[in-house]
Amino acid sequence: MLTRRRFVGYSALSSAMLAYRPLLRFGLGQTPAEPAQRPLRLAILGSVYHQGSDMQTMADRFLVGYPYEGEWRIPNVQVVSVYVDQQARRAEAAPSAYQLAMTGARVAQGGPSGRGAAGAQGSERAAGARRSEAVQPPEELGPMSDLSEARCQQFGFRLCRNIPEALRCGGDRIAVDAVLTLVEQGDYPSNDKGQILLPGYDFFQQCAQVFEEEGHAVPYFNHKQLSFSFEEAQSMVKTANRLKFPLLAGSSLPVTWRLPDVDIPLGAEVQEAVMVGVGGFDGMDFDALEALQCMLERRKGGETGVKAVQLLEGDDVWAAGNAGRWSKDLLSSALSRSDTPLGLTVLDGRTQDLAASGVLPQLVKDPAAYCIEYTDRTRATLLMLNGAIMDFNISARVAGHGLVSTQFFLPPAPNQTYSACLAGKIEQMYQTRSAPYPVQRTLLVTGLLEACLNSRRRLNQRLETPQLAVSYRPPAESQYART
Amino acid sequence: MAQDQTSTKRPRLAAVVTAYKKLLHPQHVVDRLLDGYGWNGTFHHPAMDVVSLYVDQRGEGDLSQERADRHPTMKIYPTIAEALTLGTGKLAVDGVVVVGEHGNYPLTEKGIMKHPHFEFFEEVTKVFRAGGRSVPYFNDKELSWNWDWSKQMVDTSHQLGFPLQGGSSLAVTWRVPSVEFPLGATVHEAVSVGYGGMASYDFHGLETIQCMVERRKGGETGVEWLQTYRGDGFWTAYQDGVWSPALVKAALSRSSTLTPGSSTFTDIFPTTEQMRALVRDPIAYNYQYRDGLRCTMLLMNGLVRDFTFAATIEGRPKPFSTQMYLPMPDGRTTLASFFSPLVYNAEQMFLTGKAQYPIERTLLTSGLLIAGVDSAFQGLQRVQTPNLAAVNYQPNPESTFWRS
Numbered sequence: 001m002l003t004r005r006r007f008v009g010y011s012a013l014s015s016a017m018l019a020y021r022p023l024l025r026f027g028l029g030q031t032p033a034e035p036a037q038r039p040l041r042l043a044i045l046g047s048v049y050h051q052g053s054d055m056q057t058m059a060d061r062f063l064v065g066y067p068y069e070g071e072w073r074i075p076n077v078q079v080v081s082v083y084v085d086q087q088a089r090r091a092e093a094a095p096s097a098y099q100l101a102m103t104g105a106r107v108a109q110g111g112p113s114g115r116g117a118a119g120a121q122g123s124e125r126a127a128g129a130r131r132s133e134a135v136q137p138p139e140e141l142g143p144m145s146d147l148s149e150a151r152c153q154q155f156g157f158r159l160c161r162n163i164p165e166a167l168r169c170g171g172d173r174i175a176v177d178a179v180l181t182l183v184e185q186g187d188y189p190s191n192d193k194g195q196i197l198l199p200g201y202d203f204f205q206q207c208a209q210v211f212e213e214e215g216h217a218v219p220y221f222n223h224k225q226l227s228f229s230f231e232e233a234q235s236m237v238k239t240a241n242r243l244k245f246p247l248l249a250g251s252s253l254p255v256t257w258r259l260p261d262v263d264i265p266l267g268a269e270v271q272e273a274v275m276v277g278v279g280g281f282d283g284m285d286f287d288a289l290e291a292l293q294c295m296l297e298r299r300k301g302g303e304t305g306v307k308a309v310q311l312l313e314g315d316d317v318w319a320a321g322n323a324g325r326w327s328k329d330l331l332s333s334a335l336s337r338s339d340t341p342l343g344l345t346v347l348d349g350r351t352q353d354l355a356a357s358g359v360l361p362q363l364v365k366d367p368a369a370y371c372i373e374y375t376d377r378t379r380a381t382l383l384m385l386n387g388a389i390m391d392f393n394i395s396a397r398v399a400g401h402g403l404v405s406t407q408f409f410l411p412p413a414p415n416q417t418y419s420a421c422l423a424g425k426i427e428q429m430y431q432t433r434s435a436p437y438p439v440q441r442t443l444l445v446t447g448l449l450e451a452c453l454n455s456r457r458r459l460n461q462r463l464e465t466p467q468l469a470v471s472y473r474p475p476a477e478s479q480y481a482r483t
Numbered sequence: 484m485a486q487d488q489t490s491t492k493r494p495r496l497a498a499v500v501t502a503y504k505k506l507l508h509p510q511h512v513v514d515r516l517l518d519g520y521g522w523n524g525t526f527h528h529p530a531m532d533v534v535s536l537y538v539d540q541r542g543e544g545d546l547s548q549e550r551a552d553r554h555p556t557m558k559i560y561p562t563i564a565e566a567l568t569l570g571t572g573k574l575a576v577d578g579v580v581v582v583g584e585h586g587n588y589p590l591t592e593k594g595i596m597k598h599p600h601f602e603f604f605e606e607v608t609k610v611f612r613a614g615g616r617s618v619p620y621f622n623d624k625e626l627s628w629n630w631d632w633s634k635q636m637v638d639t640s641h642q643l644g645f646p647l648q649g650g651s652s653l654a655v656t657w658r659v660p661s662v663e664f665p666l667g668a669t670v671h672e673a674v675s676v677g678y679g680g681m682a683s684y685d686f687h688g689l690e691t692i693q694c695m696v697e698r699r700k701g702g703e704t705g706v707e708w709l710q711t712y713r714g715d716g717f718w719t720a721y722q723d724g725v726w727s728p729a730l731v732k733a734a735l736s737r738s739s740t741l742t743p744g745s746s747t748f749t750d751i752f753p754t755t756e757q758m759r760a761l762v763r764d765p766i767a768y769n770y771q772y773r774d775g776l777r778c779t780m781l782l783m784n785g786l787v788r789d790f791t792f793a794a795t796i797e798g799r800p801k802p803f804s805t806q807m808y809l810p811m812p813d814g815r816t817t818l819a820s821f822f823s824p825l826v827y828n829a830e831q832m833f834l835t836g837k838a839q840y841p842i843e844r845t846l847l848t849s850g851l852l853i854a855g856v857d858s859a860f861q862g863l864q865r866v867q868t869p870n871l872a873a874v875n876y877q878p879n880p881e882s883t884f885w886r887s
Contacts, residue, residue: 259808409808411740415739
């Protein structure tokens with residue numbers, strides 16, 4: 001296995017190139033996006049920086065570039081500071097050097113050290129001193145190892161102990177032009193609804209406090225849902241409006257490629273939509289609901305909010321289909337877009353009409369239906385079909401256009417190039433100081449998911465959702481990857 | 484000989500295949516005709532019936548009996564002639580579906596598997612000739628491993644007057660982004676980057692290029708020469724600009740499977756040194772068309788697991804590029820859905836009696852594959868290809884790739 005020391009050694013040749021951005025562009029034969037402008041200084045705040053984490057996937061795109069519109073795009077962005085919540089918390093919880101000295105224990109290595117190009121000389125010396133005292137063998141870099149230290153050494157950003165430090169880069173004023181946050185599952189606790197208490201709101205509030213204190217706010221991206229709580233999410237959107245900074249949020253599913261390349265025609269009357277997907281509660285259901293929403297918001301009258309939701313489970317899901325609560329035609333159409341039928345296809349490769357009678361109940365042991373009633377009477381259902389498929393597909397009945405159906409294309413790991421589509425949107429917001437699509441979409445979906453999980457906790461009752469009277473207009477131009 | 488017109492009733496098809504096993508081409512193609520498939524937002528049942536099946540190699544893993552049991556309209560016959568005549572002594576079907584890919588056949592001295600496309604074709608056309616009647620013929624992938632036989636297949640289809648359609652699914656699958664090569668455009672250079680080995684996936688890379696550049700100004704003019712590059716010679720040629728590194732970069736920027744060249748990164752553009760470390764046996768077929776166009780088909784096993792295309796088109800500041808997306812059943816998907824547009828286009832031929840794209844495309848790519856292997860066999864020398872210089876054709880101006 002690769003040791004951290006050896007890894008840094010291996011990457012020494014390229015690290016000089018990667019740390020100096022004009023050289024990187026030259027090396028890759030690229031020209032900077034905005035050659036006349038100095039790079040935007042970016043603070044990245046996240047939960048965990050290990051291989052395959054959302055933070056690693058997205059933060060790396062701003063360090064080494066990403067595929068976008070037929071080029072390997074090197075964003076005109078300089079990552080100047082990084083905060084990794086679980087590393088920082090762990091370091092904080094660990095006994096101090098003084099405590100360890102008092103008990104005669106050796107000083108432990110690791111944890112945020114406040115080094116980097118923008119770091120203060122004093123702390124750099126202190127970190128170096130600490131390292132030389134360490135007698136443990138070099139830490140192995142396994143698949144779940146924290147990479148923030150290694151990236152810090154390679155790219156020269158400041159690895160910070162807390163969020164205000166990341167925004168001020170060790171000084172006393174905001175020293176970044178944009179913020180990227182990626183909170184995700186680490187070892188955060190869950191509530192009784194099964195929601196992981198991700199600190200998206202805490203991160204945001206800490207930033208907003210700094211913005212407010214200094215009377216200067218910068219564009220902010222929040223990955224996936226705003227919070228586990230709709231109330232907190234609302235407060236985030238209000239704060240962004242009050243402090244007048246662009247706020248963009250959400251997942252990659254609304255902006256990834258589609259197979260085929262289709263959208264709901266803007267202003268068309270949508271009667272009903274069925275989305276099929278896979279995943280657990282408070283997981284990929286958010287992404288699926290957001291993908292559904294990014295299409296439905298284009299309907300006649302724009303978004304006017306959600307009147308009621310109900311989360312059905314087990315045989316009630318199939319019964320609801322039989323009772324016409326969700327359309328079997330739309331289910332059949334959405335499933336026809338799937339490239340991943342399970343069951344007999346896995347057995348001998350055959351094609352299958354999964355919508356045919358009896359197939360789904362056999363394959364899907366724990367189905368879930370997220371039934372959504374919009375205030376304008378449009379209906380939508382997300383069917384989570386673990387065991388039947390492995391991809392995300394939608395079909396909508398659109399007046400005058402028949403059924404509009406597509407697959408939201410999720411290219412495979414490790415590259416997960418769908419998140420490059422999102423990186424492009426984030427960078428666009430940073431450069432233009434304007435969100436390419438409204439954060440109200442993510443706000444509504446944050447609330448939708450919470451309401452559905454409430455329904456689940458209340459024995460799958462239908463719940464009126466007056467709080468979800470969220471109205472907004474979609475961007476006229478489709479925002480998913482097409483070029 | 485007149486071609487049979489069968490527009491009023493459901494066409495009856497004979498399937499002639501090498502081996503009918505899980506995830507082999509015959510299974511993908513014939514299953515779609517039997518069981519249907521997702522198409523255009525619905526589960527599509529082809530308006531035709533496979534009534535007979537000939538399987539050249541059976542044995543362990545054979546699925547043909549299971550399929551015949553589930554689809555009683557399809558009978559298994561011991562010979563190709565009987566599959567076409569249904570035991571009546573004369574041609575009794577309205578179309579023939581031939582899948583000559585896979586199975587176990589001997590290799591040529593140059594390492595190409597002798598898939599029986601031509602032998603199957605001979606058996607089928609014997610029945611056509613005997614009855615004085617021919618029907619549309621679908622031939623999966625290349626025509627033959629032997630150039631003369633490939634040429635003979637095309638000539639025979641013209642002589643007997645039946646539509647012959649074939650080729651790779653790369654030409655008809657999804658494109659990401661969903662773009663078509665502008666008809667009549669002037670193109671200076673084109674590349675495809677793919678994976679797999681010589682005398683197998685090279686055919687897919689060649690069809691990737693050909694289905695695009697055949698739409699250029701003047702149409703297809705044929706290929707003058709070809710040179711294969713491997714090993715150190717490949718990297719020297721890459722550095723010397725024998726093909727455009729900028730186009731390779733543009734193509735790779737469309738890949739969704741770029742192997743990270745640096746440990747702990749998941750999506751990072753590799754340096755040339757990293758590419759060298761990742762790609763142990765790189766292969767390039769660099770070839771020149773009669774009208775001066777230069778194209779290069781690259782196989783970079785270890786670097787990517789998809790097929791991408793890039794070209795320099797006059798009047799465009801940036802390379803024109805896309806990925807020919809294959810939803811591969813290697814863990815990424817369970818269905819090889821790229822067979823769906825291949826089968827759909829075959830159905831259209833059976834229904835209309837017209838090939839949806841010219842068989843000359845497949846003739847040219849079959850010949851390019853043979854020339855690529857010849858060049859490698861002759862010490863990576865440039866080989867002149869007068870036979871390929873004579874392949875001239877015009878493309879179907881309509882797009883036939885998967886878009887809906």
